[in-house]
Amino acid sequence: MGTIIKLISNLITTAFGIIFIPLxxxxxxxxxxxxxxDGVKIISTGYSVNNEYLTLMIAVLILTYISLRFRNLRRIYALFPSxxxxxxxxxxxDCFISVxxxxLNYSHTTLNPTIQKLGIAVFIASFILWRIFAAIYYSKKPIVAFKTSNKERMQNYSKEA
Structure with a gap:
């Protein structure tokens, strides 16, 4: 019974890793x-377009949550550590950019130029806020630690030692 469950979990992990993670x-x-x-298209034409960025983000977040929630699916991250x-x-x-x-799309559903300019400003501000947030986050939690330790040991190459 245990080997069947292990076989099924390996099959689900493989299918999830082949289909959903690349998607x-x-x-x-x-x-x-x-x-x-789409932002350039909205700004240049002045009309809103059909986009589903928040829906796509929710779908990707659900798939990522599923892959992190179950132990067998977390093995994908052990195979590909980065x-x-x-x-x-x-x-x-993508959270900042999609919002x-x-x-921006919502601001161009009306014909009020003030709201449209505010939407353009918010669209540009979302990129700036994303870069600021990413810089602060990765300065506090770097991906790779480049700092050397205070107690570096020098190798002794002298003949006396």
Whole structure:
């Protein structure tokens, strides 16, 4: 019975790693480019477009939660150790960018130029806030520790030792 459960969990992990992880990585990598192109389209035409950034973010967050919640699915991050940090960075970036794109889209549903200019300012501010947040977050929790320890030991190359 234990080998059947282990076999089923390995099959689910393999299917999840082959289907859902590449799909969520593709969505996370492509989403900023889609948001920027939609933002340029909205600003240049003055009309709102059909976008589903928050829905995509919720779907990716659910898939990421599932992959982190279950122990057998967490093995994917043991196989690819830098993938978790890559996912974390892209999720943070896409959250800011998707909220900015949604607010820009919402501001152009009305014909009020003041609200449209405010939407453009919020869209640009979302990029700036994302960079500030990422800089603060990764300065406090760096991906790789580059600091050397205070007690570095020098090798003794003298002949006397």
């Amino acid at each position: 969520s990585l593709f969505v996370l990598v492509v989403m900023p480019f889609m948001a920027i192109s 993938m978790f940090e890559f996912l974390k960075y892209l999720i943070i970036a 900015g794109a949604e607010l």
